[in-house]
Amino acid sequence: MxxxxxxxxxxxxxxxxxxxxxxxxxxxxxxxxxxxxxxxxxxxxxxxxxxxxxxxxxxxxxxxxxxxxxxxxxxxxxxAVKETSFFRHRASFEYVRRYLQDKINNRQLTDSFDLWSVGCSTGEESYSLAMVVNDCFELAQLDPYYGITALDISSTALAKARLGRYLPRAIEQMTAEEAKRYCTVCNDGSYEIVRKLRDRVCFTHGNVLQIRDMPEVQMDVIFCQNLLVYFRRWLRRDILNSLVERLKPGGILIIGLGEVVDWEHPKVTRVNNETIQAYIRHEQKKQ
Ligand SMILES: C[S@@+](CC[C@H](N)C(=O)[O-])C[C@H]1O[C@@H](n2cnc3c(N)ncnc32)[C@H](O)[C@@H]1O
Missing domain, CATH: 1.10.155.10 (Chemotaxis receptor methyltransferase CheR, N-terminal domain)
Incomplete structure (x- = not known):
């Protein structure tokens, strides 16, 4: 045909x-x-x-x-709806910044700092996270291992994300300082995310419904915004329960504000901040 x-x-x-x-x-x-x-x-x-x-x-x-x-x-x-932007919900990213800065100041960093961007679309969310983390480590003059795993069901979105090239309009969501530090202008007028950030992000194809079959890596930060909103309420809760199991003790889960209203879990506490919807996993009790 x-x-x-x-x-x-x-x-x-x-x-x-x-x-x-x-x-x-x-x-x-x-x-x-x-x-x-x-x-x-x-x-x-x-x-x-x-x-x-x-x-x-x-x-x-x-x-x-x-x-x-x-x-x-x-x-x-x-x-699939793939709408996204850099620093889409700025307050959530600033919360990640404060969280990491506190960890650095209190000398609570472990061997690696691991983040997961779930439903990453064309990569703007994942690179925004990389910028925040890089800012914190550069300011503290530290060079530890950090990495962002980014997951999406859409292959074309992932291909664009891996390329790391964006139209000038997309870059407007960054501050001038962020754009200057983390992008280079290409001959065709598009902006490319600098290699040192691109190297930190691993884009993977996957379905969040199959989260239980994915490798059991523990994360410091799980960022899952504007994805659960497309799912039924029971499924949102089910996925959140699985995400909690992927958090390191003391790790944070950040979802879109208002995306889930009636969920709680015995291993996490909601962060007391009305501008974001974040949950922190309890530290393990000492035996
Ligand atoms: C609206 S975008 C949100 C992008 C980004 N998280 C943000 O907040 O800007 C939703 C993304 O989730 C992806 N998605 C939808 N269903 C999915 C699934 N079952 N597993 C993984 N990704 C999925 C879509 O392909 C799309 O890229």
């Missing part, structure tokens, strides 16, 4: 239900009926590219075998 100009019919309610179920089962993403036209346009663009005109034939392709797995990864790229 090849590219086709044939008109594709509207997505019926039952077809919308079938596709929504698939997206929710596989990626956690819950679509509202308002997003039906968005889904329809993404499906039909992809179907035209492949020469399909029936949603059910395309559904069979996506759900069948190895080719289906490849097609699924293309589809999820198109459907």
């Amino acid at each position: 090849g590219w086709s100009l044939r008109t594709i019919a509207d997505l019926s309610d039952s077809e919308f239900g079938q596709w929504s179920k698939l997206l929710e089962e596989r990626a956690g993403i819950q679509l509202t009926s308002m997003q039906k036209s968005l889904l329809q346009s993404q499906l039909s663009i992809r179907m035209r590219e492949l020469g399909y005109d029936s949603y059910s034939d395309y559904y069979s392709l996506v759900t069948d075998g190895l080719q289906g797995r490849l097609e699924w990864s293309i589809l999820i790229d198109r459907v």
Whole structure:
């Protein structure tokens, strides 16, 4: 089959239900009926590219075998909301800065300082974290190991993140000082994140729903913003429970303000600061 100009019919309610179920089962993403036209346009663009005109034939392709797995990864790229920016919620990043500065001042650093950016999209969040951490260590004239693991389900977002190149408009979210220290201007006018930060971030493809199967690395900081909001409430709580298990004692989990309202966990305490939503893991009790 090849590219086709044939008109594709509207997505019926039952077809919308079938596709929504698939997206929710596989990626956690819950679509509202308002997003039906968005889904329809993404499906039909992809179907035209492949020469399909029936949603059910395309559904069979996506759900069948190895080719289906490849097609699924293309589809999820198109459907996932990837909106992001540098220092998107500045207060959350400034909290990470104070947290690390306190650790440095109180000589509480361990062998490495490890961060996890969950649902990192095109990398702006991960590089913002790297800037904050680098600022703190440079100020303290320390050079310990630190690294940011960044996870996303979208391969195209990750490819862009790895490249580390952004339009001038994206850089406006940084202060002039941050832009000067951490970006170089390319010949085409885009801005590239400096290598010393890019080397600190490892972008990995993965699905947060499969978090229990991921390597059990313990983190100082887990940053998970504007992802849980697309999931059902029970699933948000379930993922947060798993994230808590990935925190070092004394580590912090930062989510988007108001993304989860009714969650608590015996191993963490919410940080007393109304401008952010952060949780700190209790230190282990001495035996
Ligand atoms: C709206 S963006 C948020 C980006 C960034 N965290 C921020 O706050 O600016 C949500 C990201 O989560 C990713 N995502 C959606 N479902 C996911 C899943 N099940 N596992 C991993 N990433 C997922 C999307 O591909 C997208 O890049």
